[in-house]
Amino acid sequence: MDESVRLRQATAQDHDAIVDLLNYVFHHDYDDEDRARDLLTFEAERSLVADDAGSVVGHTTALTRELTVPGATVAAAHVTGVGVAPTHRRRGLLTALMHRQLAEIAEAGREPIAVLWASETTIYPRFGYGPACAVMSYQAMTRELRLRPEVPGAGQRLRLVDPKKASAELAEVFDRVRADRVGWSSRPGRWWEQRLADPKDHRGGGTALRGVICDNASGRPAGYALWRTKGRWDEFGPDAEVRVSEVAADDPAVYAALWRFLLGIDLARTLTYDFGALDEPLQYLLDEPRRLGRKYEEALWVRILDLPAALEARRYLTPVDAVLEVTDPLLGSNTGRWRLTASAADKARCVRTEEPADIALSVTDLGALYLGGTSLGALIAAGRARPLTANLPSAAFGWHRQPNPIEVF
Incomplete structure (x- = not known):
């Protein structure tokens, strides 16, 4: 230096x-x-x-x-x-x-872990960060999209809100949904105030941030969406763009109702959204999902800081009992052989061992595996992880849904 x-x-x-x-x-x-x-x-x-x-x-x-x-x-x-x-x-x-x-x-x-969004993906693997998940962005042609007739949610109650005034309701929904959405970050302290700040210079020619809440049968907020629009007209008539910032719902009918609303906003022909999951349910609700204009992009990168604490903190999709041989040139306490054991019912356990390893990989690639968005099989096929036995915890590191962060911090 x-x-x-x-x-x-x-x-x-x-x-x-x-x-x-x-x-x-x-x-x-x-x-x-x-x-x-x-x-x-x-x-x-x-x-x-x-x-x-x-x-x-x-x-x-x-x-x-x-x-x-x-x-x-x-x-x-x-x-x-x-x-x-x-x-x-x-x-x-x-x-x-x-x-x-x-x-x-x-x-x-x-x-036990650090996370970041990489402005340039060549930089951060040098420091042990692995690409742990991706997002699917949309540039949808709304006039050519229809929800399938069997999709639920047509009768849900929606109400327009000022996002700043409704921040407590938004936070209530967000915290409930976040508990099960891998890749979502908490918003403590003044994070909601920061998230909902809406400077005119950052609107890209669009309107102020809008909000809509979907209530459940008891009148409590069950989901919400944040968006803005940019009005346009061309020789064919109205050509507005709906720019979706965030959608949060843990009930399929509420989720469908929010997207039905967003895709049906009057005078709009396109909709953009940058934070869809690779397995975003929206694509399974539509009659022509190719009109979503999907684009894959890397998102969150994970760095394992305390290997046993990190591996014991998460749960595993299938039972696992395997020895990982990990190299970490920057944090030597992570280097070595670690026996990882876990079942569906019990908390995972990760301890040092002298037993023969089943798989050898770097801390960078262990970070890539951590959220379940990168498969061990893909890392092996790419030559980044080296199988040493047939006992490979490939399925264990996966999860029920693909991870997807919904904000750049």
């Missing part, structure tokens, strides 16, 4: 300089409203900066949130804001920041 630059913990006074740096790195132009919104969730004590004679030239932070994993929720360091000033590239600053951050989070022992 460049010896003229020192790494240090950030302070509250560094916030403006950090935002200035990230404006350069991510090509933003944050105004005072954006800075105030970022402060809602800023954690100076968990942020690291690279300091060059008083100037912030590098940064990374870890946000304190939980993540839903197969069968459980775990504390997960949500890593974001990673970047180096364009004047200080190729000096080892990013590597130094990431190494120190990993060491500090692991030493603290509060979070």
Whole structure:
């Protein structure tokens, strides 16, 4: 690393300089409203900066949130804001920041995993992050889509809401659904305020954020959707776009009712949504799912920090009793052979062992397996995991549904 630059913990006074740096790195132009919104969730004590004679030239932070994993929720360091000033590239600053951050989070022992969204996918495998799940984005032709006649939910009660005023109801639904949706992150403290902030400069020419809630028979909120529209007209008439931000429902009829509403908004011909699961139920409700305009993209990356704690925290789809031989060049405490045992009824157990290994893999590829979105068979076929016996926990690491994060943090 460049010896003229020192790494240090950030302070509250560094916030403006950090935002200035990230404006350069991510090509933003944050105004005072954006800075105030970022402060809602800023954690100076968990942020690291690279300091060059008083100037912030590098940064990374870890946000304190939980993540839903197969069968459980775990504390997960949500890593974001990673970047180096364009004047200080190729000096080892990013590597130094990431190494120190990993060491500090692991030493603290509060979070067995870290997660992030990768702006460039070539960067983070060097630090042990594996691609753990993907999302399916849509650019749908709504005029050519119909829900199948047998789809439920046609008689559900819907009501329009102002998302900010209805935040308590949204949070009630979200927390209930999140408990079973792998890849969803908790929203503690002021996260809902941050999530629902709606600066005009971030609307892309669209309307303010809209909300709709679907109530159950007792009048309680059972699901919601957030969206905005962008009005357009062309030589054929109305051509508006519906931009869906979020859909949350754990009842099939409520889920169908919300999508029936979104796909049927008047004067609109297209609908976009960036956070569908690979197995999103919507595609099975429609008569012509190819008109969804589906596109696959990598999403959440997972880094195992405390291997036994991470593997014991989640549940497994099938019984497992296998020995994993794991290599981790950055956190040596993860390296070695680990016997993982679990049944459908009992909590998993992961302990060091001298027994022969069944499978050999890196901590990067173990992170890719962790949420159930990457198959062990695929890693073996790619030569990334090496089978040593026929006892392979391929099915165990899967889950009932594909993981899908529904926000970039």
